[in-house]
Amino acid sequence: MAYALPLHQHGKSKVRLGRVWRDGNVHHMVEWNVNTMLESDMEHAFFKGENTGMTATDTQKNTVYVVAQRMSQKCTVEQFAIALAQHFVLTYPLVSKSKVYVEQKPWNRVQMGGLPHDHGYALAGTEVRTAYVTYDKAGKLEVTAGLKELSLLKTTQSGYEGFLRDEYTVLPEVNDRIMASTVTCTWKYTNQPTCYDAAFAAAKSALLDAFLGPAKGGVYSPSVQYTLYNMAKNLLDRVPQSESVFLNMPNLHFIPVNPVGSKFNNDVYVATSEPHGNIEAVVTRRGMIPHAKL
Numbered sequence: 636m637a638y639a640l641p642l643h644q645h646g647k648s649k650v651r652l653g654r655v656w657r658d659g660n661v662h663h664m665v666e667w668n669v670n671t672m673l674e675s676d677m678e679h680a681f682f683k684g685e686n687t688g689m690t691a692t693d694t695q696k697n698t699v700y701v702v703a704q705r706m707s708q709k710c711t712v713e714q715f716a717i718a719l720a721q722h723f724v725l726t727y728p729l730v731s732k733s734k735v736y737v738e739q740k741p742w743n744r745v746q747m748g749g750l751p752h753d754h755g756y757a758l759a760g761t762e763v764r765t766a767y768v769t770y771d772k773a774g775k776l777e778v779t780a781g782l783k784e785l786s787l788l789k790t791t792q793s794g795y796e797g798f799l800r801d802e803y804t805v806l807p808e809v810n811d812r813i814m815a816s817t818v819t820c821t822w823k824y825t826n827q828p829t830c831y832d833a834a835f836a837a838a839k840s841a842l843l844d845a846f847l848g849p850a851k852g853g854v855y856s857p858s859v860q861y862t863l864y865n866m867a868k869n870l871l872d873r874v875p876q877s878e879s880v881f882l883n884m885p886n887l888h889f890i891p892v893n894p895v896g897s898k899f900n901n902d903v904y905v906a907t908s909e910p911h912g913n914i915e916a917v918v919t920r921r922g923m924i925p926h927a928k929l
C-alpha cells in the first residue's frame with residue numbers, strides 16, 4: 636500500500652562562508668551561514684529509491700560558494716539570497732520552489748583613531764570585560780583585569796610559512812590569508828591604576844592596534860604566535876601598572892574554496908570554527924611572576 640507524501644524537501648544546512656571583495660587596499664568582508672531547501676518533483680526517490688534528477692545536497696552546498704563567487708560586486712545578504720534561490724529554480728526543471736535562509740555575522744569594520752581600517756573587522760557586541768580579585772587577611776589585594784570573546788579578523792596582512800614539514804604536513808605555506816580569532820586576555824596589576832576604565836581602554840586598544848596595525852595598510856603577521864606576543868608587549872608598554880599578560884587566541888580558519896574547479900581569487904572561503912588552532916602564552920616584565928590562567 637502506498638501512503639501519501641504531502642511534504643518533502645531536501646537541502647543543505649550551515650554552509651558557512653566568508654566573502655571578501657577587494658577594492659584596492661580597502662577590503663569588504665561578510666560571513667554568511669547559509670541554509671538551502673528545495674521542493675521538487677522527487678517523489679520517486681521516496682517511493683522507489685530512484686535518485687534520477689535529484690539536485691544533491693552536496694551540489695547545493697557547492698552552489699552556495701559558486702553563487703557567492705559570482706556576486707562580483709559587494710552585495711547585501713538579500714541580493715545574495717535572491718541570486719541563490721533563483722539559481723536553483725531556473726537551473727533544475729524538477730525544482731518547484733527554493734527556500735534560502737542566510738544569517739550574516741555582525742562583523743563591523745574597526746574604526747582606528749577615527750579612521751576606518753582598510754581590512755580590520757571586529758564582531759559587534761560579543762566582548763565581555765572581566766575582573767578577578769583576591770584579598771587576604773594581611774591586606775594583600777590582587778587585581779587581574781581582562782576581556783574575553785573579543786572577535787577580531789583581518790582579510791590580509793597575515794601569512795604562515797617556514798614551519799616544519801614532514802609526511803604528516805599538507806598545509807601549504809601562504810603569505811596572504813585571513814586571520815581571525817576570539818581573544819581572551821587577562822592582565823595583572825602590580826600597582827592599582829587611578830582609573831580602571833582608562834587602564835582597560837588602553838589595554839584593549841593596545842591589543843587591537845597590535846592585531847590590526849594602522850588603519851591604512853595594517854601590519855603583517857607571520858603567525859598568530861608573533862601577533863600574540865606583540866599584543867601582550869603593546870599592553871605592557873601602554874599599561875605601566877600591569878605586570879603580566881595572559882593571552883589565548885584560537886586560530887579560526889577561513890579555508891580558500893575552489894567551487895567546482897573555478898579559480899580561487901582571494902574571494903570565497905569556508906568559514907570554520909572547528910577544529911581550530913589554539914595558541915596561548917603568558918608574557919611578563921622581567922622578574923615578574925606570571926599570573927595563572929583564570
Ligand SMILES: O=c1[nH]c(=O)c2[nH]c(=O)[nH]c2[nH]1
Pocket residue numbers: 795806857858859860886912
Ligand atoms: O599562525 C599560525 N600558527 C600556527 O601554529 C599554525 N598552525 C597551523 O596549522 N596554522 C598556523 N598558523
